[in-house]
Amino acid sequence: MLEIENLHKSFGALTVSHDISLSVGAGQCHAVIGPNGAGKTTLIHQISGVLRQDKGRVALDGKDVSALSVWERVQAGLGRTFQITSVLPSFSVLENVATAVQAKNGSSLRFLAAAAREAALNDIAQDILTRVGLGARSGQQAADLSHGELRLLELAIALAGEPKCLLLDEPMAGLGRTESVALIDLLRTLREELPMLLVEHDMDAVFQLADDLSVLVDGQIVARGTPDEVRQNPKARAAYLGEGSG
Numbered sequence: 001m002l003e004i005e006n007l008h009k010s011f012g013a014l015t016v017s018h019d020i021s022l023s024v025g026a027g028q029c030h031a032v033i034g035p036n037g038a039g040k041t042t043l044i045h046q047i048s049g050v051l052r053q054d055k056g057r058v059a060l061d062g063k064d065v066s067a068l069s070v071w072e073r074v075q076a077g078l079g080r081t082f083q084i085t086s087v088l089p090s091f092s093v094l095e096n097v098a099t100a101v102q103a104k105n106g107s108s109l110r111f112l113a114a115a116a117r118e119a120a121l122n123d124i125a126q127d128i129l130t131r132v133g134l135g136a137r138s139g140q141q142a143a144d145l146s147h148g149e150l151r152l153l154e155l156a157i158a159l160a161g162e163p164k165c166l167l168l169d170e171p172m173a174g175l176g177r178t179e180s181v182a183l184i185d186l187l188r189t190l191r192e193e194l195p196m197l198l199v200e201h202d203m204d205a206v207f208q209l210a211d212d213l214s215v216l217v218d219g220q221i222v223a224r225g226t227p228d229e230v231r232q233n234p235k236a237r238a239a240y241l242g243e244g245s246g
């Protein structure tokens with residue numbers, strides 16, 4: 001579903017992505033882990049279109065999206081959650097999601113009268129909110145949500161775009177234990193129908209969610225495989241898991 005081929009990016013003399021290739025298949029979660037400064041954010045930014053790669057290619061569902069803008073990639077089906085929140089704080093929770101539903105489906109609902117269109121958008125938004133566990137919070141102003149609820153709202157906004165693949169950039173950041181467990185459960189359910197590329201520091205989340213793992217160090221993938229394979233890989237243990245290579 002998502003294919004990254006030989007992505008290469010330098011900032012001046014510093015090469016931050018060295019010919020990175022990886023793929024995310026249908027129904028799969030592929031996680032990228034690595035120490036601070038390894039180049040994870042730079043990689044995600046090239047995939048989402050925030051940064052343009054020097055070389056290489058990003059393809060979504062067989063279509064080359066390398067030259068598209070961020071918004072064009074979202075329209076092509078690349079959903080993403082942001083480390084910096086994309087929520088509109090003065091809007092209600094429902095309005096935040098309904099706005100995203102409208103951006104995706106507005107033209108298909110244009111034949112409806114205004115009131116019916118609004119009801120249809122709200123119904124779709126409410127279903128998505130229920131799915132992520134925020135159904136009871138739809139009338140709240142987004143500014144009143146807790147940090148954990150905001151992360152769920154971001155996810156709901158991403159789902160409203162009906163993505164073919166989801167980029168998750170540190171979704172567990174700042175969550176408490178209970179919230180993390182709930183989000184991991186939700187992502188496990190979503191993974192069945194929505195392939196994901198996950199960048200995450202929380203190893204509990206990574207090992208519970210990932211089918212495939214790539215370990216990024218100094219802009220290069222030094223190990224890859226299933227979580228169990230990576231756990232056993234001396235290079236991965238030495239580079240990231242904080243153990244000796246023996």
Ligand SMILES: Nc1ncnc2c1ncn2[C@@H]1O[C@H](COP(=O)(O)OP(=O)(O)OP(=O)(O)O)[C@@H](O)[C@H]1O
Pocket residue numbers: 011014016034035036037038039040041042043
């Ligand atoms: N715009 C930029 N100009 C110059 N150097 C940059 C730029 N963006 C990132 N870097 C450098 O690229 C390297 C990789 O940064 P990046 O943020 O991608 O790492 P990361 O793995 O996401 O780190 P973290 O886990 O701390 O978020 C770092 O050395 C960083 O200082």
